């Protein structure tokens with residue numbers, strides 16, 4: 491599902507030079523490399539500010555805390571996401587409310603989110619699942635109309651754009667993860683917050699560093715969620731490669747969308763525009779999923795599931811508030827979804843092999 495060792499020698503060479511630079515700088519946490527990467531990441535997301543943090547989980551928690559969202563406040567999010575999305579809401583002390591999905595895309599359903607609204611709803615954490623941007627103007631209008639804040643979870647959507655607007659610039663703030671497998675990944679953990687709100691950015695910068703406003707002074711109780719210089723230097727290098735990596739992911743996805751023909755498999759909806767999807771994952775649905783997994787295994791094709799257990803069926807969330815009409819679409823989807831290889835190092839021959847393997851399933 492990933493092949494980091496097969497990355498181009500030129501990229502590895504640039505990364506080694508960056509590591510050397512940090513080693514010789516003698517500065518290892520929250521230094522010039524972090525500042526330089528923050529500038530570049532803000533520019534890439536078309537926001538005025540980016541704040542580097544330790545990971546994507548912390549990025550969401552810090553955004554919520556900087557927005558003063560905590561105990562007693564409800565935050566709506568999707569049942570079909572990485573567990574970190576909902577964990578961050580709990581960690582901020584807020585109450586997650588779980589919405590159902592649109593089974594054609596896996597994305598949170600706006601109608602379901604509407605049913606999740608209450609007098610104490612403060613924010614929506616919108617996940618651009620698999621790297622897809624869809625219906626953002628409708629989500630913005632919805633949030634405005636109901637006086638709730640739109641927070642984006644961009645962990646899977648680096649570089650995506652909808653009608654020229656970049657992922658990470660649609661809401662009050664956006665959380666990014668640079669976990670190695672993400673489209674822009676470090677060689678360890680990393681994350682960032684993007685926003686156009688200078689006050690929010692400075693609160694986030696305080697919260698990531700013990701709640702410290704200046705040396706020795708702690709106006710609030712923060713976290714230790716600092717980005718280190720090594721990861722920032724590597725991210726600056728890898729950011730230069732993001733566009734070409736994304737182009738390769740798009741070519742792979744288009745090849746699957748055109749080439750996979752199997753009555754037992756259903757593909758998700760095509761992207762609304764090429765730029766609006768960065769294909770972090772390529773997901774299909776199959777009612778006989780376990781048989782398909784075994785069939786692919788037998789043909790040396792790896793697969794994973796994103797995600798086989800929806801958020802509300804995880805043990806700590808059994809009593810979580812949710813759409814009063816239930817989360818049936820998400821539960822069915824969780825039983826059928828399957829992710830097949832889609833990463834920049836996949837060769838043309840491998841794309842053909844994966845396509846033929848899926849098509850041969852009966």
Ligand SMILES: *Cc1c(COP(=O)(O)O)cnc(C)c1O
Nearest residue numbers: 545546547572574575645667669
């Ligand atoms: C990876 C991911 C996260 C969490 O990021 P970490 O850096 O692993 O903490 C959050 N949300 C989504 C949708 C993710 O894919």
